[in-house]
Amino acid sequence: MEFPKIQDFTFWNWLTLALGVLSIISFVNAFLNLKTRFRDWRAGQSKSMFEERAELYRKRVERFKVYDSFPSAFIADIIHFISNTAAAIGGILTLEALVMGLTYFLDPKFMLELFNLFVLMDLFLLSFATFTIGAHWVDLTNDYQKQGDMALKIINLINDGKKKGYIDDNDDLFNKIFHPMDSSEKPHK
Numbered sequence: 001m002e003f004p005k006i007q008d009f010t011f012w013n014w015l016t017l018a019l020g021v022l023s024i025i026s027f028v029n030a031f032l033n034l035k036t037r038f039r040d041w042r043a044g045q046s047k048s049m050f051e052e053r054a055e056l057y058r059k060r061v062e063r064f065k066v067y068d069s070f071p072s073a074f075i076a077d078i079i080h081f082i083s084n085t086a087a088a089i090g091g092i093l094t095l096e097a098l099v100m101g102l103t104y105f106l107d108p109k110f111m112l113e114l115f116n117l118f119v120l121m122d123l124f125l126l127s128f129a130t131f132t133i134g135a136h137w138v139d140l141t142n143d144y145q146k147q148g149d150m151a152l153k154i155i156n157l158i159n160d161g162k163k164k165g166y167i168d169d170n171d172d173l174f175n176k177i178f179h180p181m182d183s184s185e186k187p188h189k
Contacts (some may be wrong), residue, residue, distance in 0.1 A: 005116050017120075021127045047166045050157070057154050058177045064144055074140070081136050085129050092125065 009017075067074045096118045103111045143150055154177055161167045 006119055017123070021124060024124075024128070025131045050161050050164075050166045053157060054154075054161075054173060054177060057150070057157070060143065060150070061177055064147065067144060074144070077140065078133075078137055082133055085133055089125065089129055093122070096122075 063077075100111055100114060100118070103114055158167070158173050161173070167173055
């Protein structure tokens with residue numbers, strides 16, 4: 001099968017490409033929502049998973065406290081995520097350039113076909129990376145703005161843990177997550 005050249009793309013080819021990318025983005029969005037629900041459900045399956053999920057919520061609450069104190073930390077986190085994504089894309093582009101350089105010496109005609117394939121793959125890769133960055137930003141923003149919803153998730157997690165016997169009825173895990181003791185408040189042994 002020969003891949004169509006970008007110069008030969010018709011309106012319908014571009015529309016198909018755009019809709020294909022959009023459907024993949026929709027699938028990833030649905031998957032990410034299901035992944036969160038699955039992790040909350042799985043946390044009730046064993047004590048170690050329960051503790052792991054509770055620790056994740058504790059770290060997220062601590063991060064939100066940092067955002068309250070230093071709003072620029074939110075922007076710094078997003079920039080950090082973008083730079084990591086850009087570094088990964090740069091690595092892939094470098095690998096593609098290396099492969100194309102090697103194929104040029106073997107068969108220059110095949111290199112042109114490979115170039116067309118790489119352009120299509122890179123369009124997909126860039127759209128996926130843009131979506132991933134956007135999803136990360138939206139996830140952080142939603143959790144930060146809707147801390148009440150996150151508190152309900154934590155309460156449900158704690159209630160499930162108590163029902164299954166992972167934590168004591170007297171254990172105040174909610175306060176441990178939202179108000180962790182700093183080193184000066186730790187009880188002496």
